Amino acid sequence: MESRNPSTNDDLQNEGRRKFFKLSAIGAGVAAAGAAGGFISYRVNGVPHDTFPVEIDDTVLTPFDQRNSVFSYAISQKLQEQYPERNTAFAEELGIPVFTFSSIMKSLISHSQPNPAAWDNNTLGYRQIDWALCHAAVGPLDRYLAPKSKFGSPATGEHTWDQLNLATEKWQFSSPEDASQHIKRAACLFGADRVGITHNDPRWNYSPIFDPITSTEYSWDDDFPFVPKTVIVLAFEMDYEAIRTAPSAVSAASVNNEYTEMSLVAGQLADFIRRLGYKAVASGNDLGNNVAYSIAAGLGEGARNGTLIVPNFGSRVRTAKIYTDLDVVEYDKPRSFGIMEFCENCKRCAEQCPSDAISMDDKPSMAPTYPGSDRIDIAWHGQKGIKKFYNDAKKCFKYWGDNGIGCVICIKACPWNKPDFWHHRLIDASNTVTSGFVHKLMTEADILFGYGNMEVEKAVEKFWVSDKEK
Structure with missing residues (x-):
């Protein structure tokens, strides 16, 4: 992504540089990390793993029932009528007299x-x-690209399950590496910022698949048009200056724009693969867990706030995926970038969360630990058995209704969310090989530099007066 107005970026960069070099203690830590040379380069590129890099308890972990997704639940009148006790229990947990998911949706729609x-x-x-x-x-997405896909509705628009333009003859790639290269190059041409390829993994697929609009349940065996073997994951960078305006409507514009772009690009790539003779279905928030698939495809790591953090972009990304029966392809390995260790010591997103939805735990866990998480009538949505930070999606979603739009304050606050300046890349490099005390210093430095805590009105002013370079 190109930088913003040069004068705006230069001022910000020079200010950051001045403050950066005043912090001699931190500078010394970075220099020490820099002395590691090749090891830092190795860590910045990620430490590869042969298996999923996050600890999993397969005796507990099961595929996620999409009916338990807070987004699908929120727009399904049928589910809300089926479980009225959830509203009552959650109202009690919040300490308010009345709570309904339908009221949140009415606010968002209005x-x-x-x-x-x-x-x-x-x-x-x-x-x-x-x-x-x-x-x-988001207009093109809601009108025709993939209506309601943001909330998990499957098989709409560009996410169609119909195998349109499926060639009768399969293109023969010369090798798995050749297949991977061509697929990734096509994805980048269409507009993806990062691409990873991994195996289809039933643990990360919704089962059953649920359409919250029609209240229809689908199974992979009986309803999906083919047996998927490969999942191609696409990452899209959200606009830095727009995200700085969170939780305003301008920040939501950046989120919406990438939802629109990712649906278009995923649809294009699925069409490309079908024209090569292989079956393919594009997917946004439907069909499966994007964060898990992104981790498996080596794009980044899961973060404390529940999002994906991608090196250089931070958590300022949206992801889409394509399911295909093409399996003669080189798969990417999942990688660790030192992000989870940083999250353990940072907690910046949790401190800034206006709804207290993000975990303040010191360490990730194998199940939710937030208040009420042991009550199935409140904590129905968690996929237990993965070592991560578990957050209360319902509290987050309630704030959406209060705000009239999404939030992304946790993304704005994240120290990994930076413009692409050289000194930020240097800090990212040091983060991969340091821990504990230095991570806390980096977090404090982030606040001192003014990143992640800019006042909304000031950020909105900066957004509207800046221009893309031509």
Whole structure:
């Protein structure tokens, strides 16, 4: 992604440099890490693994029932009618008299309309022009690319299960490496920022698949059009300056724009593969767990806030995937980048979360630990048996309703979320080989530099006065 207005970026870069070199203790730590030379380069590129790099308890872990997804549940009137006790139990947990998921959806829908009642033209980030940007960014997705795919609705638009344009003759790649190279090059041409390829893994697939719009359940054996063997994962960078405006409508515009782009690109790549004679289905938030597949494909690591962190982009990414029966392809290995160790010592996203939805635990766990997580009527959505930080998605989603739009404050606050300046890459490099005390220093330095805590109105002003370089 190109940088913003040169004057804006230069000022920010020079300020960052000055503050960076004033922190002599941190500078010494970075220099010491730099002395490791080739080892740092090795760690920055990630330590490869032959198996999934996160500890898993296969006696507990089962495929995720999509009916338990907070997003699918929130737009399914049938599910809400089936489990009315969930609203009551969650209201009790929050200490409020009434809670309904349908009320959150009504709030989100009302703000998606060109309705003056939803505008606050006296507040930067929530004005008519900010809301216009937010919803124009997602317009093509909702109209025809893949309606409701953000909430997990399968087989819509570009995510069709129909094997359109399937060639009757299969293109013969010269080798698995050749297949991987051509697929990745096509994906980058279409617009993906990162590409990884991994095996289809039933542990990361929703089962059953659920359409929250029609309340239809699908199985992989009886309903999916083929037996998938490979999953191609695509990562898309979200705009840095827009994310800095979180939780305003401008930050949501960046999220929406990548949802639109990822649906288009995934659809194009699926069409490309079908035209080579192999079956393929594009997928956004439907069909399976994007973070798990991204980790398996070597794109990054899971973070404390539940998102994927990709080196150079941080958690400022959205991901899509393509399921295909093409299996003569070189698979990427999952890699560790030192991100989880950093998350253990940082907690910046949890401290900034307005709904207290993100875990403050010192270490990841194999099951949820947040209050009420032992009650099935409240904590129905967790996929236990994976060593990670478990967060309360319902508290997060409630804030969406309060805000009238998504949030992404946790992404804004993350120290890995930076523009691509050389001194940020140097810090990223040191993060891979240091731990504990130095990680805490890096977090404090991030706050000192002014990243991740810019006031919303100031960030909105900066966003609207900057231009892409031509």
